[in-house]
Amino acid sequence: MPSNKPRTIIEKVWDNHIVAQREGAPAVLFIDLHLVHEVTSPQAFSGLRERGVKVRRPDLTFATVDHSTPTTPRNLPIVDQVAAAQVAQLEKNATDFGIPYFGFQSLNQGIVHVIGPEQGLTQPGMTVVCGDSHTATHGAFGALAFGIGTSEVEMVLATQCLLQRPSKTFEVKVEGTLKPGVSAKDIILALCAKIGIGGGTGCVFEFTGSAIRSLSMEERMTVCNMSIEAGARAGLIAPDEKTYEYIKGRKFAPQGEAWDKAVEFWKTLPTDEGATYDHSVTIDADTLEPMITFGTNPGMGMAISGAVPDPASQSDPLERESLRKALQYMNLQAGQPIAGQKIDVVFIGSCTNSRMTDLRAAASVLKGRKVNPGVRVMVVPGSQEIKRQAEAEGLDKVFKEAGAEWREAGCSMCIAMNGDQLSPGQYSVSTSNRNFEGRQGKGGRTFLASPLTAAASAVTGVVTDVRSL
Amino acid sequence: MQIQSTVAVLPNDNIDTDQIIPARFLKTISKEGLGDQLFFDWRYNSDGSPKSDFVLNTPAAKASKVLLAGDNFGCGSSREHAPWALTQYGLQAVLSTSFADIFKQNSLKNRLLPIVMPKDAHAALFASLEKDPALQVTIDLPAQTLTWPGGPVVEFPIDLFAKDCMLQGVDEIGYVLKQDAAIAAFEAQRPISLNTLA
């Protein structure tokens, strides 16, 4: 058990959740919140049925549909029969096992990582898991939140615990002030470019520094969300007044006396003075530029003012080959400036950038402007709640008047499972988190960027630095 | 557990799980039938015919139980469909210089060995296979060694608990279910305010 040694928040949350620790075996770690969606859970529920066990803690489990659900109007049925069957299966599983569920028609449906915080389910100091690698999003609240596979989903459903070994700790310090036109997305894209897609393997990030402190909760979620894109299992930010203010009054937040107790506990979580990390890296916010990816993984990114790198400049033969293959897939030339590259689609959405801050940023660019006639622009709010709020602010009108599509909530073209997808060869500027080959549709080519960059590119029809508009 | 096999070679770094099995195949509610979808977009032409030059379509690879890949294999999405597809194709081990965390966990739970090799041994195996594509490697899980004719004895790390589970056929969920008393004791001292949905 913990001694007086100064600890990071990562270690504190870990220590607080150890149920049992046998010599040589991984710890049995208690899970405070288990989020479930339709894609990675059916086989886990089948496993429970085969074993004849119940869900141990339905009161700590929460399900919704987001990945394979259409973003067309909700009065239309799900046409894809396979997707419809998957959605129906989750509904049945939630009913059979007594799990709270926001279904397809629920007014609170949305992307699992958007609605957790929105409903006040995500709280500091918790362990949060989901069969989804972007679970790190919840780390913005000072929770230890990570993605798991379906076998582990089954384990958590059955036992509310996971077998885990501790990860290494990795401090990502972001100091300074972001310039206008530079956003939270650019911080995390810069980290991916700096340490590479495998740079954080085996680690949990703690994001620290003045630039992180000055981010809003929604922006912090954007940063933590893409921890996995730099290889880390999780990424978190110590809670502060902004965190408490965000959570207070939300549906599942503690109330009254419980609230005061909770805040008192949350205040013990931040990393102790003198605690050390296994790894660290620093990013200078003052000099950060808007970032964009040019290749086929999120680590292949650069400042938007830059030029596509030359594979010949890579010394490692496998890396040279990877870059050559990436440029071939993207059909880009070494040395070409990335700004000015023609695009076909702009996607504004995903658990990375589909919250009010993101929609407001995109709308601030599109207001009074028109989308380039050669570009299809899809704006997909992260939840039905966000959709209503955006409509109350008139953002839907801004998007529609500019010529963009305003759709229902879901993952949409982030993962292209629901019919929202690129055609082979098309280019998109996307506010999502993955530019892997075919991620947004077979043969599609993705440039990852911030909502500001996406909106600016929508107007011009080419990759555009918002500051040049 | 010993594996002796030829090796299929996929010399890319950062092979992500979206390549291993594209997302559109994740709408299934079963674990079965994923072997044919493995590396689908690399493996098949748009008319559905197999690409003859893609390694996994060659008769030699189809008989291999071992895949050699570049660094950081299995990055990206947490989909366990990736190891399901790999094992259903017939693979029992993947060799790389590193694996993404979630993929590694998922593999160990599906009797697929994620074998981490030092950089020089990894490069040496590539070179040996270039000379003799039919060469066989031997993986000895109890001894944690990987060997091939003319090559070094490569000792590989593996989580000892996962190794025991694999060798003795321990069901990890059953193992945790048996710790019910410890879990109940933990739950009893846990602040009630954390039961958010109750």
Ligand code: SF4
């Ligand atoms: S929006 Fe994209 S990354 Fe986020 S949960 Fe959905 S599919 Fe995954």
